[in-house]
Amino acid sequence: MSFFHYFLSPNRLLSRQIHNLFxxxxxxxxxxxxxxxxxxxAREIREGVKDSNERLEFLGDAILxxxxxxxxxxxxxxxxxxxxxxxxSRMVSRAYLNxxxxxIGIDKMVQYExxxxxxxxxxxxxxxxxxxxxxxxxxxxFTEKLILHRIIRFHVDMEELxxxxxxxxxxxxxxxxxxxxxxxxEAREDNQSDRQKLYVVTVVYDGQALGEGLGYSKKAAEQxxxxxxxxxHFQDITP
Numbered sequence: 146m147s148f149f150h151y152f153l154s155p156n157r158l159l160s161r162q163i164h165n166l167f168x169x170x171x172x173x174x175x176x177x178x179x180x181x182x183x184x185x186x187a188r189e190i191r192e193g194v195k196d197s198n199e200r201l202e203f204l205g206d207a208i209l210x211x212x213x214x215x216x217x218x219x220x221x222x223x224x225x226x227x228x229x230x231x232x233x234s235r236m237v238s239r240a241y242l243n244x245x246x247x248x249i250g251i252d253k254m255v256q257y258e259x260x261x262x263x264x265x266x267x268x269x270x271x272x273x274x275x276x277x278x279x280x281x282x283x284x285x286x287f288t289e290k291l292i293l294h295r296i297i298r299f300h301v302d303m304e305e306l307x308x309x310x311x312x313x314x315x316x317x318x319x320x321x322x323x324x325x326x327x328x329x330x331e332a333r334e335d336n337q338s339d340r341q342k343l344y345v346v347t348v349v350y351d352g353q354a355l356g357e358g359l360g361y362s363k364k365a366a367e368q369x370x371x372x373x374x375x376x377x378h379f380q381d382i383t384p
Contacts, residue, residue: 162254167295169283176201176278183267185258198274205277208285210237212292220303230365235306239376242269248300251275266376313371317348320379326351330367335359346370350378 156174163177164170171177184197213236217229235241246252246268255271280288314330321328328350335343346366347357355378358369 159254166250167279167291169287169291172282176282177275180274180278181254181256181271183255183257183271198271201274201277201281202270203277204280205273205275206237208280208288209273209276209292212289213237215289216293216297227365232306234372236301238372239266239269241306242272245269245296245300246272249296312368313375314367317350317371317375317379321350330370332363332366348374350374 156178159177159181160171160174179196180198180201182196182198184199210233213233214229217232217236221229221232243266249272251272252268255267257267276288276292279291283291318328328348331347331349333345335345342361344360344363344366345357346360346363346369348355348370356370356374358366358371358373360366360369
């Protein structure tokens with residue numbers, strides 16, 4: 146391949162886009178191609194298995210959660226576990242990651258089926274997949290520094306996050322009332338927990354169980370369940 150064709154190749158263009166966004170050159174470009182490939186356009190590599198970004202999304206979610214947990218632990222040395230958990234939930238919530246991904250410019254790089262509307266959750270999913278790709282390509286230390294110094298430092302307003310209302314239970318109840326639908330929260334104890342009491346809450350919306358959440362209090366479990374339901378079923382609705 147000539148230098149001219151290499152310079153204009155899709156791989157080279159993607160490498161430059163990533164460098165412009167985050168200031169580094171990818172090593173294994175195939176990981177980044179996969180990170181930006183939505184299931185709707187992914188090729189099938191074996192029966193029932195597509196070469197989409199879903200596996201990288203799973204990995205990126207875990208890496209992002211670990212980095213943010215350590216960041217919050219150091220930033221707020223005198224805050225309790227409840228505060229730290231709430232702040233982490235706000236930073237990794239689907240709604241917030243979607244906004245963050247769009248702010249960074251990831252929405253312009255996602256590969257998805259032409260003619261379909263770009264669903265809001267795709268951006269947040271792709272952001273997590275990208276974190277997974279960076280981790281596999283560059284390692285944990287590199288990924289942590291990038292999240293802290295290139296993303297949180299320049300794109301996350303911690304004061305705004307502290308004041309943000311993410312009461313998903315209230316959102317869900319208000320939405321149900323507007324549509325005259327029933328919604329209630331069924332709580333039970335998780336008997337498999339050997340240590341601290343753990344609650345499992347199921348959200349029943351209009352007679353249908355839509356999702357569950359876990360927590361060490363009924364309130365925390367209700368919020369977790371409500372966030373799961375809101376994210377997966379009512380993401381496009383303005384609260």
